[in-house]
Amino acid sequence: MKADPAGVLTGAHYLDGDFACGEGAMAAGCRFVAGYPITPSTEVVERIARRFPLMGGTFIQMEDELASMAAVVGASWTGSKAMTVTSGPGFSLMMENIGLAAMMETPCVVVDVQRGGPSTGLPTMVGQGDVMQARWGSHGDYEVIALTPQSPQEAFDLTIDAFNLAERYRVPVMFLMDECVGHMTERVVIPEPGAIEVVPRALTAKPPAEFEPYRIDGGTIPEFARAGDGYRFHTTGLTHDERGYPVMSAGCQESCVRRLLDKIQGDADRIVRFEEEGTDDADVVVVAYGITARVARLAIEQARRQGVKVGFLRLIVLWPFPEKRIRELAGSVGAFVVPEINYGQIVLEVERCAGGRCDVVSVTHGGGAVHDPAKITGEILAAGAVAA
Amino acid sequence: MSVAKVGTRTDFPAEPPEHPTAPYLRMERIPHVWCPGCGIGTVVQCYATALGRSGVDLDKASVVSGIGCSGRAAGYLKLDGFHTTHGRAIPFATGLKLGRPELQVTVFSGDGDLTGIGGNHFIHAARRNMDLLVILINNFIYGMTGGQNAPTTPLSARSSTMPFGNFEPPFNVPHLAASSGAAYVARWTCLHIRRLTWTLEEAIQRRGFRLVEVIAPCPTLYSRLNKLGTGLDGMSFYHDNAVIRHGADTRELAIDFQKGIVCGKFVDEEKPTFSELMDEHYGRVLGEKYVPMPASGGWQHG
Ligand SMILES: Cc1ncc(C[n+]2csc(CCOP(=O)(O)OP(=O)(O)O)c2C)c(N)n1
Numbered sequence: 001m002k003a004d005p006a007g008v009l010t011g012a013h014y015l016d017g018d019f020a021c022g023e024g025a026m027a028a029g030c031r032f033v034a035g036y037p038i039t040p041s042t043e044v045v046e047r048i049a050r051r052f053p054l055m056g057g058t059f060i061q062m063e064d065e066l067a068s069m070a071a072v073v074g075a076s077w078t079g080s081k082a083m084t085v086t087s088g089p090g091f092s093l094m095m096e097n098i099g100l101a102a103m104m105e106t107p108c109v110v111v112d113v114q115r116g117g118p119s120t121g122l123p124t125m126v127g128q129g130d131v132m133q134a135r136w137g138s139h140g141d142y143e144v145i146a147l148t149p150q151s152p153q154e155a156f157d158l159t160i161d162a163f164n165l166a167e168r169y170r171v172p173v174m175f176l177m178d179e180c181v182g183h184m185t186e187r188v189v190i191p192e193p194g195a196i197e198v199v200p201r202a203l204t205a206k207p208p209a210e211f212e213p214y215r216i217d218g219g220t221i222p223e224f225a226r227a228g229d230g231y232r233f234h235t236t237g238l239t240h241d242e243r244g245y246p247v248m249s250a251g252c253q254e255s256c257v258r259r260l261l262d263k264i265q266g267d268a269d270r271i272v273r274f275e276e277e278g279t280d281d282a283d284v285v286v287v288a289y290g291i292t293a294r295v296a297r298l299a300i301e302q303a304r305r306q307g308v309k310v311g312f313l314r315l316i317v318l319w320p321f322p323e324k325r326i327r328e329l330a331g332s333v334g335a336f337v338v339p340e341i342n343y344g345q346i347v348l349e350v351e352r353c354a355g356g357r358c359d360v361v362s363v364t365h366g367g368g369a370v371h372d373p374a375k376i377t378g379e380i381l382a383a384g385a386v387a388a
Numbered sequence: 389m390s391v392a393k394v395g396t397r398t399d400f401p402a403e404p405p406e407h408p409t410a411p412y413l414r415m416e417r418i419p420h421v422w423c424p425g426c427g428i429g430t431v432v433q434c435y436a437t438a439l440g441r442s443g444v445d446l447d448k449a450s451v452v453s454g455i456g457c458s459g460r461a462a463g464y465l466k467l468d469g470f471h472t473t474h475g476r477a478i479p480f481a482t483g484l485k486l487g488r489p490e491l492q493v494t495v496f497s498g499d500g501d502l503t504g505i506g507g508n509h510f511i512h513a514a515r516r517n518m519d520l521l522v523i524l525i526n527n528f529i530y531g532m533t534g535g536q537n538a539p540t541t542p543l544s545a546r547s548s549t550m551p552f553g554n555f556e557p558p559f560n561v562p563h564l565a566a567s568s569g570a571a572y573v574a575r576w577t578c579l580h581i582r583r584l585t586w587t588l589e590e591a592i593q594r595r596g597f598r599l600v601e602v603i604a605p606c607p608t609l610y611s612r613l614n615k616l617g618t619g620l621d622g623m624s625f626y627h628d629n630a631v632i633r634h635g636a637d638t639r640e641l642a643i644d645f646q647k648g649i650v651c652g653k654f655v656d657e658e659k660p661t662f663s664e665l666m667d668e669h670y671g672r673v674l675g676e677k678y679v680p681m682p683a684s685g686g687w688q689h690g
Pocket residue numbers: 455456457458459474497498499500501502525527529530531532533538
C-alpha cells in the first residue's frame with residue numbers, strides 16, 4: 001500500500017541522519033515509539049515526540065531500555081508498527097526483549113546509533129562496534145535483519161525498508177546507524193506519499209476457530225492476529241507449538257527454532273543488498289558499510305590514481321550477510337580490504353566466506369573518529385602489490 | 389400409612405454441565421503446572437469469575453504475565469494472552485494498552501517478577517497511572533526457580549538462598565504501589581475467595597494503575613522451607629491471622645513472619661490515567677491539530 005500522508009513530510013529538507021530516520025519511521029507508518037534518551041540517538045525520538053501528536057502516534061519515554069523494548073513488542077501485537085531507538089549501552093539492555101520479539105515473531109524496528117564502546121565508552125563519538133551484537137546479542141539461535149545507512153537520505157529511505165522487512169518476515173529489524181551518519185546534516189528528499197511503498201501488517205483472514213498463531217500453511221511465516229480482534233490467541237517466549245503453547249521437548253525446539261532461522265536464511269537472496277562497483281577486473285575489493293563506506297570511497301579513488309584495480313562492495317543489508325557474493329569474489333580477487341570502526345568484526349564474516357581463497361585485510365579503528373583515508377589507501381596499495 | 393417407592397433412577401445427563409469457569413480457561417491445557425495446595429489457581433478462578441461478572445468484552449481483554457509459577461497464569465486464561473520475559477510484563481502491557489487503547493489489559497504475575505527484577509517498571513507504571521490491572525501473587529518466595537529469597541520474603545523466614553533466615557527488609561507491596569501513585573490498591577489472601585472476586589470485579593471496572601496483591605501459599609517451597617505444613621495449613625493460618633481493615637494506612641501493611649496480615653481495600657481514587665492526561669494536555673496545547681491514537685489502535689489497513 002501507499003504511505004499514510006499524515007506521516008510524510010514531502011519535500012527537500014536539510015536534515016541530520018537522526019531526524020531523517022525519524023521521518024522515515026513516520027512515513028513507513030510507525031505509530032508507536034518507546035525509548036530512553038541516549039546520545040547520539042536521542043534526536044530520532046525528539047523528532048517523533050514533536051510530530052506524533054499530529055498524526056495519531058504515541059511516543060512514551062520509558063524508565064529504561066528494557067522497558068522500551070518490551071513496550072515495543074507489546075505494541076506490535078496490536079498491529080501498530082513500533083520502533084525503539086538507542087545507542088550501545090541501551091542496545092545491550094534491549095537484547096532481552098529482542099530475543100522475545102524474535103521468538104514471538106514480532107515485527108519491530110530497533111535503531112542503534114552506534115558510538116564507541118565498550119560500556120559507556122565514547123558517548124558522542126562514532127563507533128561501529130555493535131554490528132556483531134546486532135546479529136548475536138540475545139542468547140540462543142535466532143535470525144534478524146540489519147541495515148546500515150551511509151547518509152541522511154539513506155537513513156530516511158532504509159528506515160522505510162526496515163519497517164517493510166520487519167512486516168514481511170515478522171522479525172525485529174536492526175537499524176545500525178553510526179554517530180557520524182546520525183549527526184551529519186545533508187539534503188534529504190522525501191517523496192510524495194503516493195511514491196512510498198509500505199507493507200501493512202497483514203492480518204489473518206481465518207475465523208478465530210480455525211486460527212493457530214504459529215501454524216504454517218505453506219511458506220515459512222505464520223499468519224498474524226492482533227490483540228483485541230477476538231482470536232484469543234496465546235504467545236510465549238518459551239519454545240512453543242503451532243498453538244503458541246509451551247512444549248518443553250527437543251522435538252518442538254527443533255521445529256520452533258529451525259523455522260526462525262529458515263525464514264531468513266532461506267530467503268537471504270531476496271533480503272541481501274549491497275552496492276557494487278568496479279569489481280569485474282578488480283585485484284582488490286574494499287568491503288565497507290555506514291560512514292566508513294564514504295571514507296573508503298576516497299581511499300579507493302586515491303588507490304586507483306596509483307594504478308591499483310580496486311573494486312568496492314558497500315554493504316547495505318549487513319545481516320543476512322552477502323555470503324554468496326563474497327564467495328564468488330573470493331575466487332577472482334587477490335584480497336579483500338575491510339575497514340570498519342571496530343577492532344575487526346565484519347571482517348570475520350568476510351574471512352569465513354573467503355575461506356582462505358584470497359587475502360583478507362582488516363583495517364581497524366577503535367572509534368572516536370573515522371579512518372584516515374590514507375590508512376585505507378595504504379592497505380589497498382599493499383594488497384594490490386601482492387595481488388598484481 | 390403409605391410406603392415410599394424404592395428404585396434406582398438412571399436419568400444421568402450424557403454430559404455434565406460445563407464448569408462455570410471453563411469458558412474463561414484454555415481447557416485443553418488443563419491439568420495445569422501448579423502443585424497441589426498452591427494458591428495461584430484459586431486466584432485464576434477468582435479472576436475468571438470476576439471477568440464474567442464484570443461484563444467486559446472478553447475479545448478486548450488481554451492478559452500479560454512475566455516469568456514464574458504465577459507467570460503461567462496467562463497461559464491458562466482464554467483471552468489474548470502474552471507470556472513475556474521475567475519482570476517485563478508491565479512494560480509489555482504498557483505497549484499493548486497504548487497501541488490499542490480500547491483493550492482491557494491485566495498483568496498477572498509473581499512478587500519476584502513484579503517487585504524484584506520488574507520493580508522499576510512497577511513504580512513507574514504506578515507513577516504514570518498507566519491503565520493496567522496488576523494482580524500480584526505474593527507467595528513470599530521465588531517459586532519457579534526453587535525457593536530463593538524474594539524482595540517480599542519476611543524477615544527471618546527461610547529461603548534456599550537465605551538458609552539461615554532472611555535478614556533483608558522486605559517490600560510492603562501495597563505501600564510501594566500507593567506511594568508511587570497507584571489509583572487502586574487492595575490485598576487479600578487466597579482464603580478470601582468471595583472478597584477477592586468482588587475486589588477484582590470492582591478493579592476491572594476502575595481505571596488507572598490498579599494493584600491487587602494476593603497472599604498465596606506455596607506449600608512446595610515456602611511452607612516446606614519454613615516448616616509451615618501443607619497448603620491447607622496455610623489457609624488456616626490466614627483464617628486465624630488475616631484481619632480486614634479497609635482504608636488502612638498503607639505504611640502499616642508490612643508483613644512479618646507468621647504474623648497478622650492486614651487485608652482490604654486501601655486506595656480507590658478517581659484520577660486521570662496516562663492516556664487521559666496525554667489527551668487532555670495535547671488537546672489543550674495543540675487544539676485542533678492534535679490527533680489522538682484511535683481507540684482501535686494505530687494499525688493501518690492494507
Ligand atoms: C532474566 C531472568 N532471570 C532469571 C530467571 C529465572 N527465574 C524464573 S522465575 C523466577 C522467579 C519468579 O518468582 P516470582 O515472580 O515470585 O514467581 P513465583 O514462581 O513465585 O510465582 C526467576 C528468578 C529468568 N527466567 N529470567
